[in-house]
Amino acid sequence: MNRYSHLAGVLLAVVAVVGLTFALNNDYYLRILFMMGVYYLCAAGMNVLVGYAGQKSLGQAGLFAAGAYAVALLTTRTEMSPWIALALAAVISGVFGVLIALPSLRVKGPYLAMVTLAFGIVVEKLVSEWTEVFGGAQGVYGIRPLSWGENPLSTQQWVWFTVALCAVTHLLLRNLVGGRFGRALLSLQADEIASSSVGVRVYRAKVIAFVVAAVTCGIAGALVAQQNQYINSDFITFHLSIFILLLVLFGGAGSQYGPLVGTVILVVIDVSLARWPAAQHFLYGFLLLFALYAMPGGVMGLLNAVFARFRKKPELPSGVEPRAYRPASADATGDLLVVDNVSKAFGGVKPAQDVSFRLQRGHVHALIGPNGAGKSTMINMVTGVLDPSAGTICFLGQNLAGQPAHAICQLGMGRTFQNLRLFAELSVLDNVKLGHHTRMRNGFFASLLALPAARREEARTTERALQLLALVDLLPLAHAPAGSLPYGLQRRVELARALATEPQLLLLDEPAAGLNPQETAELGQLLLKIARCGISILMVEHHMDLVMSISDHVIVLDYGIKIAEGKPGEIQNNPRVIQAYLGVEDGAEPTPAPAGA
Incomplete structure (x- = not known):
């Protein structure tokens, strides 16, 4: 409507x-x-x-x-x-x-x-x-x-x-x-x-x-x-507070018409039982429990389920061009991110110990190491989810110390997670539009009053989201609930959402986890396409074929310590990396891996 x-x-x-x-x-x-x-x-x-x-x-x-x-x-x-x-x-x-x-x-x-x-x-x-x-x-x-x-x-x-x-x-x-x-x-x-x-x-x-x-x-x-x-x-x-909560839960929390339906039904019941206050209180308690356990979507949830089969699916625009955002600084040179002597301790556990590295603009970087090496901890510190115990992290020349995650995102850093963190109940399109939240300029009152500026921002955000869904081949599924998609497609939704933040640096925490070989190869081609748009990438990954085929620079961690960094060919032939990451038999000397392995 x-x-x-x-x-x-x-x-x-x-x-x-x-x-x-x-x-x-x-x-x-x-x-x-x-x-x-x-x-x-x-x-x-x-x-x-x-x-x-x-x-x-x-x-x-x-x-x-x-x-x-x-x-x-x-x-x-x-x-x-x-x-x-x-x-x-x-x-x-x-x-x-x-x-x-x-x-x-x-x-x-x-x-x-x-x-x-x-x-x-x-x-x-x-x-x-x-x-x-x-x-x-x-x-x-x-x-x-x-x-x-x-x-x-x-x-x-x-x-x-x-x-x-x-x-x-x-x-x-x-x-x-x-x-x-x-x-x-x-x-x-x-x-x-x-x-x-x-x-x-x-x-x-x-x-x-x-x-x-x-x-x-x-x-x-x-x-x-x-x-x-x-x-x-x-x-x-207190009875009034319970009644107001019941109006919402019984009518349908999260539905625009739920409060109206709940109000009409419950006020009529309230008036009908006005002579029997004890019966009123018993019924409110019963309806509250019923709404919470037997009818979590409320009356509107039941009605929506009944009429869902008759509702037409929203039409998608034709001719959407697959396109990734190109940062204004895509052609700039120099360090994009500088991590200097960063440490993190959780009591006696130290997943990061004096780690330092630099990320160059326009490059695909990989952060590898065995399980428990501290890779995800490093990503979480860079993106503001965790605060480092020591050291500094500078992005675009700005110290990120004390910066909350939303502020770091606004600076130009997008990310995905090791364990999927999609908004499962929202549609694929809304998930990606949420990624563009920080780039929208309509404030609270412009949105409340639906001013022309707010409507233009919404239209622009929808257009960008559709372009990104076309880029990751998910446009036909734009209106499907994100949680209903197969695991591999959910990974793509999360990637599109991260791209919607318009990042200069994209951090991917095990993006190929759970993907089959064909999906992994397709992901590699997609990441190269994104990198060609000028978006720098830092990828935590265990699939060595993917890492070695698309990375410009590889950083290796082992038990929170950086043990090597360099070009993929150098890392493949580094004896310390081979010993720490691949392991060797007792008494055997590590042998370099053949180039291109």
Whole structure:
């Protein structure tokens, strides 16, 4: 569905709900529609946090309270316009979102859920016990409601306003998650190390997700306070946090329509069981467990599975030219990477000991050695995944000490991994587009508003990704889930993703692992084609035929120590390399390997 037809569909839905308010000439039913809108706002933001970024939060009641009490205090203690107070409540909630995002850098999974739960409990206790400010159980009265002209909004007008706000929220979040930032958030959920290796600023993306969830939840709390003209601690309970999480999980986390489906179904159930609170709590617990274990994709997951067979596959453009990126400095000369006396120790284990080498621009370099020689450790130190214990690593004349992986990627260094780190649930095309993340220039607000600049960047990224998929002969599989491909093809996807970062130096950690001889030979030809584009390559590899046929320069490690380096022919005939890498029989002298072996 293109953006214009989707917009027409949203407008039609808004008109339908507005028409329904005229048919329901009853404040009770209008109140139910209003609360559906409020809960949808909470769920839509929570879906970005849980469904896309994969960050579990149980503190949404605290964010709801932040918006509700902010608007309550601003309108009862100042002469501020209720409309301005509503906007400030959203900002204040966003600040709280940043505060609870801070621990997400250090804790993950259930530990993060516990931290957010603690935040919700602290807020609940704060508004209950600090009666001088928040009124405790008595609450805050006299909150000024939104008004049109000089008249407060009627119940019907509250529904209109909330529905319009929900429609705008849906369109904005659809813009956000449907492009650069949505892919970045999904990559966090899959693999944070791989995400940072393609240039995603992991912590920044997490903070964005927390802030989005906080702002929408804060606005929802402010609307409830202003519509009721009253708020107290009874509104802020752990039950509310569970209910908001359930809206997302039951409807379908990660689906743009999941929060809406979950909200409509669960609010109707909530209203139906209002007379039996114990039954409500039991049912919420049951549905939460059911959604987690029996229906992980939620209602929308089931519907998508049913209608998938009837959905047309997206068409691929014809005449895509296979093309690799050519760095601006492809014709420059001199050292590209300088590793000087680098060591790494894990307690008593030292996988790198005073290793030094230099990589020349435009060359294919190989880093070889027996298992446990420290090759992957060296690649991880160069790319910022690990920090060296001693020594310096300079890339393009810049010291990489303390640089995070995403910053090193942005400098012009792409990589693949020894063990595949694809974003398996994403399509092949989206995996490669993620590689181009750091080269896209559209910021958060340009993406949120779908400005022309953001749409142009998305189109440019799609074009580049398709060219790279054509280069690695994967264009027909562009829309297939990356995890569904055979192992050898997944290796190519990872290579295309690394090329999408537009590197000057491409680091490949055992790219031929698991490939058959024909696939290995094809990989060698592809790497030579990439090198001819001016991209320098450092390859960790055990396939000696591949190493010797395409490398310009070979570096040999043994137990973390560099024992030799030079041209392939020199390395083949180096007795120390033969002894360390190939081994010799006891009492036998190593003999040089014949040239070309």
